[in-house]
Amino acid sequence: MVAQDLDRLHTHDLELGTTEATQKHIPRNVVPPRRVSQRRLDFEHSRPRWLRECIAEATGVFMYVLPGIGAIATFTLNATSPIGASAYGSLLAIGFAFALGIAFAIITCAPTSGGHFNPAITICLCIWQGFPLKKVPRYILSQIFGGFIAALVLMGIYHQQIGEMKELLLAAGKPLVANGAPASILCSFPNPGQSMGYVFLTEFICDCFVGFIIWAAIDPANPFISPALAPLMIGMGYAVMAWSFGDVTLTMNMARDLGPRIVAAIFFGKEAFTYMNYSPIAILASIPATLVSSAFYEFVFRDSVSVIQSGHAVHEDGDEALARHITRTTTVEGFEDKH
Template sequence: MGEDRRHLERLHTHDLELGYTEALEKHITRHVVPTKPVSQRKLTFEHKRPRILRECMAEATGVFYYVLPGIASVASFTINGTSPLGITAFGSIFQIGWAFAIGIAFAIITCAPTSGGHFNPAITIALALWQGFPWKKVPHYIFSQIFGAFMAGLLLMGMYWPEIQALKAANIAEHGTTVFNGGAASILCVFPNPNQTNQGYIFLQEFFVDSFIGLIIWTCLDPANPFHTAASVPWTIGLAYGVMVWGFAGNTISTNLARDLGTRIVAAIFFGKEAFTFDNGYCWISILVNIPATLFATGYYELLLRDSLQNIQGGHNKHEDGDEGLVRHLTQVGTIDPTETERGYTNAVGKETAPNGNSRQV
């Protein structure tokens, strides 16, 4: 036992078993080329960068990171009929769902350490409303998110230009327009199916799809939730988007104001103002419904599901009146017997702390 204990201390871990742990320790400390030390010049440069500029660029980059692979997958799905190879299996809704899901995960991993990884105006507004995010930063974040989607749309048009031009000509020859579901413009932003003439139905679908995603995101942001880790959050949120795409993309969903508005502006530049006026102004649903739906989902979690007491007991926060205030709160909600308060309170690890500072297992 003493020998094992010595090994654990040397490895600075109590989480891994001996054996593979030692191999891991040897590999991660072996450097073929020594790491270059951080210079004072670099530290000075990083310190002088405006914080808000870094956050805005991170938000724009994150949205770009997930929108570009998503709409590129839509492009391959839409254009596959004109493939010079004569193959019509270049894409599917299943592929599109994975493109958005993995793109979102990559965006969070890459940019969230800098800006918090909102990538959605509705999430930015919800964080300002419920979590104290500064309202003065909200316009900067929203503009950056829309700009990131706009740049993704522009870049996609450049990379797929010959194919999109050929599809545009075919659409005009057959339908007289490119603005319809399955047309060239739908590569950039969504349009309802021809049989979706009831906007109330589309609103209902968009609202609950966005609420589903918003609730998953808000759950991942709760530090008291024991069922996720920091490493799992990007993939959990990405998969939330993925399953909604798989289930409802065939019936028209948008899910994000920035993703839709940024690329819809690009569609209007290349395919005309009908990108905004199609189907009696359907775009108001795809652009705006995400905000009330996300606020509904986050409010549902805050008012009905969140348990801040778990947060306090886990050491993330303290009651504003200290331990005595926590004891009073626990007594009021009936968590502990009022007659027991003179002896202290039961903490998160199951020990009772007495006023004299001693503790015993309970």
């Protein structure tokens, strides 16, 4: 080690690491990182943008699905434990696992891809916010792939425990695909006797609620939420619905359901898609529901002038057109107030 390396820290400096995030909040300095080489810049420039976006979407879904289904696995596999399932997990723990997983996914992957992680969000952003139509199919496929990989990883981690549960159920003549069975670790299944109309209505309402929260959280004109707080608030929107209606049967995301459901079909049979004719609701309901809630926000709550003033949008005909609009609407409002 060179002597100058030993002396590079002054008493008021902080070493490189997570302390870099604190340099804007405390008066101490962080040791400057190594200079960026031209080789590094050339490498980063050569990476295909579309590939990075797809990988980010897949990684984001993986990061939130894995802890979520992991929490479900902990609860399900210990349901018959003498200690009791509550000692290992609960609906509360499952909700927090999904919520924090979503927040972590947004924090880590959204700077690259925009952080959709849900086909319904991708479709709605295309309709309302101008997200490029040509990117929609590859974003959706990447999201489904992320959920698929998360489910495969979970099956690998819990292979022994799931195998033991499978043997016990087969010996007892019980199904492997049902609510509370091994397949339900990966994707949702309704309770016996539940009406599919009732399940669809519950799913639709919960997805509308979550979609509305997301649209409010990503509105740059919303003064009550900062960009730093948005990931957690979006995650908590999912958690609140899981805590409230999780026992009814929810998925709230096509990618979260379809990818793991394919894995469930691989390991537990095609009944994963045919059980009580539920899978179309789980896979597709979030799309029309999010369209409804985002449309409601766009037509009732969106204030485009505030968005433009915040610097996040521009008038399509330029600043002069915006000035004419403001002058016209202000004059009309002032005239109405006087009369």
